[in-house]
Amino acid sequence: MGAYADLPGVRTWYETEGDGDPLVLLHGGFCTNETWGAQRPDLAGAYRLFLPERRAHGHTPDVAGPLSYRDMADDTAAFLERVVGGPAHLVGWSDGGVVALLVAAARPDLVRRVVVIGANFRPGPECFTDPAMLDAMTPDSPDMEFFREMYAAVAPDGADHWPVVAAKVVDMWRTQPTLSPEDLGCVRAPTLVVAGDDDLMTLEHTAALYRAIPGARLAVVPGASHLVPLEQPERINRMVLDHLAGDAEVETMMPVLRAASGAPGGGG
Numbered sequence: 001m002g003a004y005a006d007l008p009g010v011r012t013w014y015e016t017e018g019d020g021d022p023l024v025l026l027h028g029g030f031c032t033n034e035t036w037g038a039q040r041p042d043l044a045g046a047y048r049l050f051l052p053e054r055r056a057h058g059h060t061p062d063v064a065g066p067l068s069y070r071d072m073a074d075d076t077a078a079f080l081e082r083v084v085g086g087p088a089h090l091v092g093w094s095d096g097g098v099v100a101l102l103v104a105a106a107r108p109d110l111v112r113r114v115v116v117i118g119a120n121f122r123p124g125p126e127c128f129t130d131p132a133m134l135d136a137m138t139p140d141s142p143d144m145e146f147f148r149e150m151y152a153a154v155a156p157d158g159a160d161h162w163p164v165v166a167a168k169v170v171d172m173w174r175t176q177p178t179l180s181p182e183d184l185g186c187v188r189a190p191t192l193v194v195a196g197d198d199d200l201m202t203l204e205h206t207a208a209l210y211r212a213i214p215g216a217r218l219a220v221v222p223g224a225s226h227l228v229p230l231e232q233p234e235r236i237n238r239m240v241l242d243h244l245a246g247d248a249e250v251e252t253m254m255p256v257l258r259a260a261s262g263a264p265g266g267g268g
Contacts, residue, residue, distance in 0.1 A: 013059035018044030026096025032058035196224030
């Protein structure tokens with residue numbers, strides 16, 4: 001079921017499904033809720049899903065000026081307050097993961113548990129495995145056809161607005177996010193960091209993200225790319241469900257990072 005919510009920043013399209021504790025799914029850049037198709041049945045069997053489409057994505061219109069992750073995080077916090085009605089679990093993929101981290105750091109009162117998939121905390125030139133890909137992402141390039149068609153199918157601003165949105169998103173990737181390890185240290189919600197072993201972000205960057213979040217857990221999925229939720233949905237869905245249920249919090253026999261931080265789940 002889909003509807004619009006009139007939030008302070010933008011009139012936001014969202015969908016809902018399932019019953020139980022609230023779980024917000026945050027899609028990736030250039031994407032729509034359609035990309036969560038492989039996750040929705042399993043997750044909706046255990047949770048009440050909320051799927052907002054961010055400004056300039058899907059059914060949600062663009063706004064004046066540049067796009068920023070912080071504005072999108074503010075939109076998401078307002079969505080949690082006004083539509084969800086309180087704290088929820090957040091699962092964010094790519095740009096959605098960046099937004100989830102920002103919300104978790106700034107509004108811990110609104111976040112229960114977090115899963116981020118293929119997320120980054122520094123701009124693309126600093127963390128992409130192949131930063132040159134940013135130069136190839138022109139609105140009419142063949143590599144953008146999938147996103148271009150997805151946008152044109154539902155965008156309230158019309159297909160002709162695609163070049164504007166494409167340029168805004170790529171500009172955002174070039175310069176944002178600009179989080180520090182200290183910023184990530186403000187994330188207190190139990191967090192699972194997931195990446196493919198051949199992801200857009202370097203494994204070194206993903207490891208730095210994981211290490212900066214107190215008590216975080218890390219899963220590097222073998223034989224997977226940035227599209228791991230589509231490539232290995234059963235594995236990803238199981239990881240998400242286990243983490244949100246707390247089933248992954250077992251005491252280890254020889255903790256190092258968790259022993260030093262005193263985070264839950266450490267042994268010694």
